[in-house]
Amino acid sequence: MNLFLKIGGAIVALVLLGGCSSSGPFVSQGKVRISTSFFPLEYFARQVAGDHAEVVSVIPNGLDPHDFDPTPKRLSAAYSGQLFIYSGANLEPWADRIRPELESKGIRVLKMSEHVDLLSGTTGQPTQDMNQADPHIWLDPVLAQRQVELIRDALISIDPAQADDYREHAAIFLDKLKTLDADFKSGLSSCMDHTVILSHAAFQYLAHRYGFQMLSISGLSPEQEPAPKDFVQLVDQAKKLGPRYIFFEKRSNPKLAETLASEINGETLDMYHIDGGFTPEEAANPNLYLDQMRLNLNQLRIALQCL
Ligand SMILES: [Zn+2]
Structure with missing residues (x-):
């Protein structure tokens, strides 16, 4: 037990030392760490970051994000990165609760629903009421483009050394999303x-x-x-x-x-x-x-x- 604690302590010390020696407290092996609330944002972040980031999600791939209540252990993933991305519009109320604390620790927070015009899930009309808004803003090729641009810009400001790569990765994925949008338009x-x-x-x-x-x-x-x-x-x-x-x-x-x-x-x-x-x-x-x-x-x- 004692030995365990010693080894554990040594590992923590090494991680802290390793982290502090490079360009910021969270950068490990030159990679940016991004945490996302759930899969689609993890996927978008990976498209933009490529090899330059590690991306983890609070909600495990496979669980329904609606009404998900993360354990403290799952929640710790949100605190593990330089950037935390969530969707909003009441899909992850727990993320609204931890946001002030994340920001006070210097973690950048990107809440996607703040950047799109929300529609009521029942009437389809514009709404500001979070209890009415349809949270599925990732299921639209045009709103997906907006989210990819926001992730690109956040990554460029966190890790300007790789700005060209982030721009290039984003441009490739944005082109595919534009084609998808055109296919929806003509198909419907x-x-x-x-x-x-x-x-x-x-x-x-x-x-x-x-x-x-x-x-x-x-x-x-x-x-x-x-x-x-x-x-x-x-x-x-x-x-x-x-x-x-x-x-x-x-x-x-x-x-x-x-x-x-x-x-x-x-x-x-x-x-x-x-x-x-x-x-x-x-x-x-x-x-x-x-x-x-x-x-x-x-x-x-x-x-x-x-x-
Ligand atoms: Zn749903």
Whole structure:
């Protein structure tokens, strides 16, 4: 036990010494350390940072970010970097709580929802009310570009020596996101239907950008369940508007989506949240986000009967 403590102490001392000797207290082996709240931000940060940073997430890949309550051990990841990135709009209320402390320790904090125009998850109208806002701001190729630019600029100011690389990495990924946006525009430009129903409100930014309407069964979080009278109302609305497909997430309980689908004589379709649940191989795929978004595009083209 004693020996353990001694070795542990020596390791801590070495880490502290090693850290302090280079360009800042957090830089290890010349790499910037970035912590993110959850997978999509980790993925965006990796695209921009390339080999120049280590990126860790507080919410483990595979767990639903909605209503996630990190243990102190998980939370310590947020304190481990020079830059902490989170999405906001009430997706990670714990991050709002630790933000002042992070900033007082000199950790730079980037809250993405402060930099985009938020839309209500239910009405699709602009909103400042965080209890109403759709938090899925990563599921939009244009808002994703904004987030990549913000990560690029933060990294340049933290690690100016690698500024050219950050600019280059970001430019490559931004080009791919622009192509994705163009594909959504053309893919959804002439469709017979204009309404989709989702198990939980996640496509409001896509709906707003590409001109369709979104209804949701369970609101902003997959754990929320509709009141029976709201569900009956949704069935009526769906029968009137005529969509044939109900989107649902594999991870969430498909029962309500299946019930609704049978009520309207329709079918269910998978939707992709891209918020985690990937194998290490999938997570390492640089085109993961683009591939998953194209799956969503294909499903939307089926649901909206696009030509
Ligand atoms: Zn969600």
